[in-house]
Amino acid sequence: MTETITIPAGERGVLRLFALDMPAQQAKFLREPGAAAQVLGVETLEADQVEVFPVKDLDDLGLAGYLAEGYAIAPEQLDHDALAALTGWVLLLRSRAFGGQETHLDPDPALRLIGTYREAVTDWSAGPLEAGSAAPYSAPPPPPRALRRKARGVGFALFAVVMALIVALLAWWIA
Known part of the structure; x- marks a missing residue:
């Protein structure tokens, strides 16, 4: 048995x-x-x-x-x-x-x-990261010109969308 x-x-x-x-x-x-x-x-x-x-x-x-x-x-x-x-x-x-x-x-x-x-299992544990680049917010800040360029791009995109909606609304109302 x-x-x-x-x-x-x-x-x-x-x-x-x-x-x-x-x-x-x-x-x-x-x-x-x-x-x-x-x-x-x-x-x-x-x-x-x-x-x-x-x-x-x-x-x-x-x-x-x-x-x-x-x-x-x-x-x-x-x-x-x-x-x-x-x-x-x-x-x-x-x-x-x-x-x-x-x-x-x-x-x-x-x-x-x-x-x-x-079965062999993978050990996924790791020690703490000690490199300075692993710390939060450790990257250098972007230059002010790049921030202004990005803000202008976002503003222009928003303006273009609003204008397209206005044109579409006028075209619909006139037709």
Whole structure:
């Protein structure tokens, strides 16, 4: 009997790899809508977050290479020998498949959990900017002539719009 796997609410960036101990035709069927959810013991899954494929399709890249390059799994998380020994079909399940909801997986005995891996995440934090040019209002003020030129341009545009409206109103009234 397999254990229940709890997926916490809001989980992100986690990939679970299952070996499929079943005939190829049955494994292929898991690509159909709702089939993967059924063998995982859940109501629904986002289908685009589930992959079912034979390991032999990865050719020279191998399963470890696919996880490292395709999913940004750090090489130190991967047991290369165990992954190289896998044959047959596998199921890759991303945590996004659950829509951020807490979920309890009760997988079919034909599914064997091989590993749970964390995708590399980008650290978007940064220290404070210390350059003088990063301070607010640090740019030199524009010269007075440029400000006057800009003000004249805005005034002329406003004048042109008002005159066009007056001409259009007179043309409408006369016609």
